[in-house]
Amino acid sequence: MNKNSTIVQLNELNKNTMMEVMGVEYLEAGEGYLKARMPVNDATKQPNGILHGGANLALAETVAGLGSAIMVDLNTYAVRGAQVSANHVGTVSSGWVYAEGNLIHKGINTHVWNIDIKNEEGKLLSTCRLTNFIILKKALD
Amino acid sequence: MNKNSTIVQLNELNKNTMMEVMGVEYLEAGEGYLKARMPVNDATKQPNGILHGGANLALAETVAGLGSAIMVDLNTYAVRGAQVSANHVGTVSSGWVYAEGNLIHKGINTHVWNIDIKNEEGKLLSTCRLTNFIILKKALD
Amino acid sequence: MNKNSTIVQLNELNKNTMMEVMGVEYLEAGEGYLKARMPVNDATKQPNGILHGGANLALAETVAGLGSAIMVDLNTYAVRGAQVSANHVGTVSSGWVYAEGNLIHKGINTHVWNIDIKNEEGKLLSTCRLTNFIILKKALD
Amino acid sequence: MNKNSTIVQLNELNKNTMMEVMGVEYLEAGEGYLKARMPVNDATKQPNGILHGGANLALAETVAGLGSAIMVDLNTYAVRGAQVSANHVGTVSSGWVYAEGNLIHKGINTHVWNIDIKNEEGKLLSTCRLTNFIILKKALD
Numbered sequence: 001m002n003k004n005s006t007i008v009q010l011n012e013l014n015k016n017t018m019m020e021v022m023g024v025e026y027l028e029a030g031e032g033y034l035k036a037r038m039p040v041n042d043a044t045k046q047p048n049g050i051l052h053g054g055a056n057l058a059l060a061e062t063v064a065g066l067g068s069a070i071m072v073d074l075n076t077y078a079v080r081g082a083q084v085s086a087n088h089v090g091t092v093s094s095g096w097v098y099a100e101g102n103l104i105h106k107g108i109n110t111h112v113w114n115i116d117i118k119n120e121e122g123k124l125l126s127t128c129r130l131t132n133f134i135i136l137k138k139a140l141d
Numbered sequence: 142m143n144k145n146s147t148i149v150q151l152n153e154l155n156k157n158t159m160m161e162v163m164g165v166e167y168l169e170a171g172e173g174y175l176k177a178r179m180p181v182n183d184a185t186k187q188p189n190g191i192l193h194g195g196a197n198l199a200l201a202e203t204v205a206g207l208g209s210a211i212m213v214d215l216n217t218y219a220v221r222g223a224q225v226s227a228n229h230v231g232t233v234s235s236g237w238v239y240a241e242g243n244l245i246h247k248g249i250n251t252h253v254w255n256i257d258i259k260n261e262e263g264k265l266l267s268t269c270r271l272t273n274f275i276i277l278k279k280a281l282d
Numbered sequence: 283m284n285k286n287s288t289i290v291q292l293n294e295l296n297k298n299t300m301m302e303v304m305g306v307e308y309l310e311a312g313e314g315y316l317k318a319r320m321p322v323n324d325a326t327k328q329p330n331g332i333l334h335g336g337a338n339l340a341l342a343e344t345v346a347g348l349g350s351a352i353m354v355d356l357n358t359y360a361v362r363g364a365q366v367s368a369n370h371v372g373t374v375s376s377g378w379v380y381a382e383g384n385l386i387h388k389g390i391n392t393h394v395w396n397i398d399i400k401n402e403e404g405k406l407l408s409t410c411r412l413t414n415f416i417i418l419k420k421a422l423d
Numbered sequence: 424m425n426k427n428s429t430i431v432q433l434n435e436l437n438k439n440t441m442m443e444v445m446g447v448e449y450l451e452a453g454e455g456y457l458k459a460r461m462p463v464n465d466a467t468k469q470p471n472g473i474l475h476g477g478a479n480l481a482l483a484e485t486v487a488g489l490g491s492a493i494m495v496d497l498n499t500y501a502v503r504g505a506q507v508s509a510n511h512v513g514t515v516s517s518g519w520v521y522a523e524g525n526l527i528h529k530g531i532n533t534h535v536w537n538i539d540i541k542n543e544e545g546k547l548l549s550t551c552r553l554t555n556f557i558i559l560k561k562a563l564d
Contacts (some may be wrong), residue, residue: 018183045159081195083226087223127387268552337481343476385548405458
């Protein structure tokens with residue numbers, strides 16, 4: 001996984017993970033940018049039939065995490081989600097949701113992402129800010 | 142579902158939802174308090190083998206959402222997660238995680254929850270603040 | 283104070299408030315938009331000589347609060363800052379900082395703002411998300 | 424300034440800073456703990472006569488910043504506020520507010536604080552989470 005990974009390769013990473021269960025698919029990736037989608041179905045809904053806010057949060061954290069991972073040398077560094085803040089401003093009960101992540105700050109040891117999640121008509125559902133730590137692996141233990 | 146719902150009844154709500162896929166189990170519920178657990182497995186992990194931070198966020202939003210739902214008359218009101226902020230401070234790669242939600246503010250139209258998620262040894266992994274809106278259903282549309 | 287208030291009228295509101303002490307000046311105002319600036323000086327610095335992060339937060343809350351206030355009928359409604367999340371990504375030790383607030387969600391009872399604060403060269407220092415509650419005054423007591 | 428600094432010495436740090444203008448006074452300090460108070464007056468109010476939410480945020484950032492500063496060797500490290508999330512749950516229009524900061528996570532490069540701000544009767548007004556980066560000074564430039 002690196003800047004030159006194809007979308008097919010990125011999607012293969014999801015095997016046997018939470019992303020696979022949630023049906024997350026990556027659509028586009030670039031330096032400081034990642035786009036993904038997720039279906040609204042039993043695996044992402046809450047009991048009242050609408051998309052679980054937690055599904056949106058997990059999608060946002062996925063987008064930011066992978067977005068940072070393809071920017072660093074994973075042999076040397078680990079990416080760790082450190083802080084998340086999100087506003088939920090809309091609901092959806094069917095179809096797909098689309099998440100676009102944009103890097104808004106690239107520090108020495110941190111990446112800050114904005115992730116907007118919209119429904120199929122482009123209406124904003126959740127908007128998230130996510131801080132990843134970029135940590136030297138040898139500092140981890 | 143109300144203040145007198147049993148834990149068995151609360152867990153039955155999870156059928157065919159994201160919580161079922163994630164393996165969330167409710168353990169204790171009371172006025173302004175909810176405890177749940179979630180397994181660390183393929184359905185909640187990220188590709189590097191550690192618990193997905195998004196799984197913790199989804200668990201936190203679940204705990205706060207159900208915690209508020211059992212406090213209000215759901216025939217009249219809807220509970221909507223509105224804002225989430227979380228710090229991830231630890232990682233885990235096996236076993237169960239335990240989430241305890243405590244209501245820290247009960248306003249006219251809002252509930253603010255703190256949710257701490259710990260590993261089996263009680264080490265803090267994520268600490269979340271979640272604001273729910275309590276909305277008159279007839280105001281929704 | 284309303285949509286047609288002039289910038290001069292808005293700045294007069296600051297007399298005998300925290301904004302006056304901090305030297306906040308409003309520059310532009312519109313529906314869902316407000317721009318202000320604040321000097322970096324003894325009244326906004328921390329002991330190490332750089333702008334206090336709290337000054338940026340106070341500026342952000344000011345911009346979002348006034349931005350919402352000019353959008354509602356203040357005889358009927360009160361605006362209350364409810365939740366704030368911010369990332370500090372840069373420091374500054376002299377000159378002015380500029381804050382631009384844009385409304386990113388207008389709900390029935392809530393306004394969500396994004397406020398970016400930059401130095402004189404346009405470098406991002408802090409980016410904030412702020413949720414205001416728009417509350418019927420007669421519900422307040 | 425270090426773990427053995429007296430309260431008198433800590434308060435002297437505020438000269439010619441934002442804290443002095445806001446009237447912040449430190450009351451108690453310890454490892455991972457700091458208590459301070461701030462008056463509700465013209466320098467901390469908004470135009471409608473209630474305490475500015477931004478004053479509470481600035482107080483919270485002050486408490487966490489100083490709380491971290493007395494825990495590290497400032498000749499080697501710098502403390503930088505990186506992320507703040509806060510819920511405002513009450514208002515006040517006179518007297519003093521009291522802030523208690525408790526360190527809830529001490530990482531290698533980060534400190535996460537909880538800061539609760541209450542009125543004189545102990546009613547919660549704002550509750551904040553603040554992440555400080557602890558940065559090697561030689562890495563700053």
